[in-house]
């Protein structure tokens with residue numbers, strides 16, 4: 001069984017779509033191929049991978065309540081490809097969005113379902129995840145907390161003469177658990193999706209979110225975007241600078 005995972009986020013790094021796709025692929029058996037779809041130059045390579053695949057998993061962000069526009073030319077190409085080659089393929093979708101409610105992804109799921117019907121391929125369902133930005137917050141926190149645990153081990157080693165202290169790692173273990181609680185909805189629905197991919201079964205449509213109250217979610221994302229803007233060239237410089245399209 002061959003599964004092609006397509007990360008459809010236009011972000012070159014730190015995309016939530018890529019992260020969720022990576023987590024899903026861990027639970028999927030058989031040959032796995034991960035692809036990144038940003039420009040037209042990627043189309044040929046990806047359709048080549050799809051030609052001998054049983055399953056395609058699209059992982060994408062929600063843009064303006066729909067499918068990102070750079071994906072549409074690829075869907076057209078894939079529709080033609082599947083018609084021409086009479087391809088029998090299963091399609092699953094993982095969508096994530098900026099707002100906290102995963103249900104916001106419903107119009108995107110409908111677009112993808114219609115695409116499958118028109119292309120004569122099998123729509124197997126999708127997972128919509130609210131609060132996608134928290135994926136980045138969660139993985140950055142994991143690395144930051146790991147750094148703090150290492151620093152604590154080093155400092156207590158220097159001051160007490162023993163480098164095998166358990167307490168920094170007990171604290172780190174608790175921090176990992178707290179982060180997993182935030183993402184427990186995503187993890188459970190994701191494993192369920194992987195089970196359906198393995199069994200080639202229909203998944204239906206399911207929606208989940210980051211397990212954080214909305215008012216805390218807004219504070220966390222505001223802090224995250226402010227820090228990222230500063231790192232990427234200053235708050236106003238980052239927002240107002242001209243960006244070249246990557247087509």
Ligand SMILES: Cc1cc2nc3c(=O)[nH]c(=O)nc-3n(C[C@H](O)[C@H](O)[C@H](O)COP(=O)(O)O)c2cc1C
Nearest residue numbers: 009015016017061062063064065097098099132133
């Ligand atoms: C152009 C654009 C349009 C967006 N439209 C929506 C939207 O309609 N609803 C929403 O909840 N989030 C929207 N978002 C937020 C993204 O869905 C969100 O940041 C997502 O986590 C990005 O995923 P990625 O890191 O995989 O690219 C939009 C973001 C951009 C850049």
